[in-house]
Amino acid sequence: MKKQRSTRAALVRFAQVATASAAFALLAACGGGSDDNNSTPPGGVKLQVVSFGDSLSDVGTYSPVAAANFGGGRFTTNPGQVWVQDVAQYYGDTLTPAMTGGFGTPPQTQSGLGYAQGGALVTNPIGINHVSNDPANYAGPLTVPIVQQVKNYLAAHGSFNSGQLVLVGGGANDILYNLQAVQAGALSPTNAGVAIATAAGQLAGIIGTILQNGATHVLVSNVPDISMTPQGMMSTPAVRAQMQQVSKLFNDTLTGALTQSGLISKVIVLDIATPFANITANYAQFGFTVSNTGTACNLQAMAAAAQKFGEPNPQAFATSLFCSPETLTVAGADQTYMFADTLHPTTHLHALWAQAAEQTIAKSGLGK
Template sequence: MRKTSFALALLTAAVLTACGGTDPRPGDQTPKTKFSQQVAFGDSLSDVGSYAVGGVAAQGGGQYTINGDITSVNPELTGKNFTAVLAAQLGLPAPCAAQTGLQGTSSTNPALNFSVPVVMNANCFNYAQGGARVTNPIGPGNRALSAANAPVVLGATTVPVVTQIANHLAKAGGKFSGTELVVVTAGGNDVLEQLGELSAGATAAGGVALITSLVTQLAPGIPAANGADIVKNAAGQAAAAAGSTPQTIIAAAIGAAARAGHPTAVANQATIGATAGTAATSAGLQYSADHSKDVVTALGTAGAELAVLVKTQIVAKGATYVVVNNLPDVSIAPSVLAQSADTQKLVATMVSTFNAQLKAGLGDDAKILYVDLATVSHDQAVNPAPYGLTNTKDTACVVSDVTKNPLSSSLVCTKNNLISGDVSHYMFADGVHPTPFEYALIARYILLQMSGKGWI
């Protein structure tokens, strides 16, 4: 298979870093710039252990990848994300989480205890957190999103990037020294939450249509004057019950109608149910069609907001070496590939809109390196072999069996809950997060871009 230019670039970066740096000058592999430290802001892609406490730590987890040093099995299973690889290649201290702690469920079972006091770590400068968004404080895993009485609540703090930067400025005396390497990566959780809100809205619209259809079909056959209320109340109570499904709601409505004297409710239940189900599906699809533009707009706003933060709160505060990674192509992730073609297309549009606004907002600034992870990640998915990837569609970690992975996430993925076979060159650990091998590819690509900019 013909190697793409991106793959060739990564292979070149691998050779150069193996020689001790990314500068191709003969006889001199000393980096042009000696960074004082690495400061990282962002989400789970950069998080080096914000939640490596309590039950997460008890299960050997803490990062969103295949956790733990398993290099004895395969040299690619390092347990490191790209910020750790960058730091090692640049001779910087291994990054550590600036904040640790969880606000979730307290449990006597150490593996399920997610209630751990939040601590700020003075000498750690990786502020990235799983679930973090650009400005919105409520991201995936946050306790505020948990269902009432949920048995397992992670309670991720999901401190947004805007607050992460403010926390660093407070720690650093209100400014950057100008000698740090600042790395910014965000946007993925804005996609996930907007998509989740769209789905919830569609489900709610479908639920209303389901009950309306049941009332319309059943109420006329009930002798009592309040037939509509009888059906609506029964369906509503079923809908509010834990574990409700369209089938249980339909059954409750038909049962109530039959008890109230409807002569053919039970006999016609198949037709009644099918009609109500069709109405619910149509309403959900219509809601999604009507509101898809809203989530795309929201992602554009988030991209523009991130650009403003980089310009006004990082560069304007003294940073001179700022790597801003755009949002990888989330539409090729396993969790999105499991959705409909329309959803995949919508996610791709959300990503491209975020990235377009981010790039436009950053402009042309010598202090900022804009790294296009979206294009290279898409190329990896459609042309994996030149990158050394063996699988770009499946997850290396078991995520569907809660007895093996109670969070259904790579956050607690270890050698104990990998799928069978060699997963060392898989692209994805779980439905959206990279394996250590993919993180290494990301780091190599960033290093190559840094070299091209003359920073190393």
């Protein structure tokens, strides 16, 4: 009972600020998902998919605890998939976590190639609500930063190869982390902008490392405009303006760094901010009944249930990591709402993200 209370308490601490905060395989060479079906997948070519990033690409790092206790497991409308899983299926692969643990459970290396972790920043190892790296007292989330995710992959597999599609997406947590510091009065807007731009440049450097170690097919997704999320819509006009400015700053800096380093011609850049803006403006045409003004997960009911069970901070459970079919706002909300919680896409919106990625990849000539 004491261990269970400790685990749930750790989940509370993380959920308070959990955020966003992304060809042609010799599968045995790199491990991970496999496919025994020799038929051609929808993408036109078999690919082993490797992904690095944050909660927007996390395929289930915290699922052993979140699923067991709440029926959740990923930062979306569970049991739905996130975009990197959809892309993997499109190319005949199955993407599973490379590591699981946290919240009282020591990190455990798994066989999957999904390295993204909820709460992860680009280079800072102290991610969102990070507590400790001590396996004997691992109370919080893992939040392994993207730079370390890539190092962990290389330590386990040696290199990338021409039989892989590498998906990279990050920066949303760096944006939110620094904006939170501004709102708390701990950081000036100017210094926050510098930190966010620095993270974008660092992500470009990480992409360079991936290419230098054998990757030939790399998709880089930038960040959506955070001001267009429900959290942005609920913020003051001044905060919304800041969200919009720094989202654009991150994306422009990332593109600029890739261009200046000569990497832009070696990667496939997915400007996800553009299709997200189009979907938001024309949400009904994409099958949604609610755009960025509501959440598919009934966050109030989730908090109320936690309060009923005596949780000291029930509002902390109002996040998609703990969302299940039983806690949806209405039946089918995973398909009719754009957002699961105030930051993370629903299953349907993740599927559209994946389609945008697949179309961008096809334009590059891969799979034709």
